[in-house]
Amino acid sequence: MALKSKLLLFGIMLILLGTNPLAAQQLTGGKDYDLKADFLIRFVDYVYWKNYPKNKPFKIAILEESPINASLHVVKNRKKIEVSQYKNLKDIGFCNILFVPFDCSIPIETVLSNFSGKPVLIVTERNGYGKKGAHMNFVVVENKLKFEVNLKAINKVGIGISSFLLQHAIIVE
Secondary structure, X not given: OHXXXXXXXXXXXXXXXXXXXXXXXXXXXXXXXXXHHHHHHHHHHHEEXXXXXXXXXXXXXXXXXXOHHHHHHHHHHHOOEEEEEEOOHHHOOOOOEEEEOOOOOXXXXXXXXXXXXXXXXXXXXXOOHHHHOOXXXXXXXXXXXXXXXXXXXXXXXXXXXXXXHHHOOEEEO
């Protein structure tokens, strides 16, 4: 009898975790971060920074600690990309892309105001951050990794995004 109740409890937990997008984001790791890193590297080809020389390396900054750091170091060798991890928002100088991890202790509003008007693509991975003003936000939809794009926020900082990339995005306002 105890085994049946444990199996029932385990089944209920699986169902709840499978339908809870917040739990799904918290459980992402390993392969998901490899995929997110690959997305970030590919974004470089489909996002346009005005007056940025093509032969100059792109800089990706990671705010605080994230498993994506290791994944980015593996895939970055395909292009001229520099990856740096920062503990403090004020330590970040110039970067093309700023990745804000799910469990970042700095409020997204602070991050957005710090880079307001600067041509920095802010990429997050927490539900609701696309609507709060992050330029791109990774989300899990039907157990698939997708990304949201906030066109209004991107246009404010003067970054362009290709229609090809937009075809694959979830557009948020």
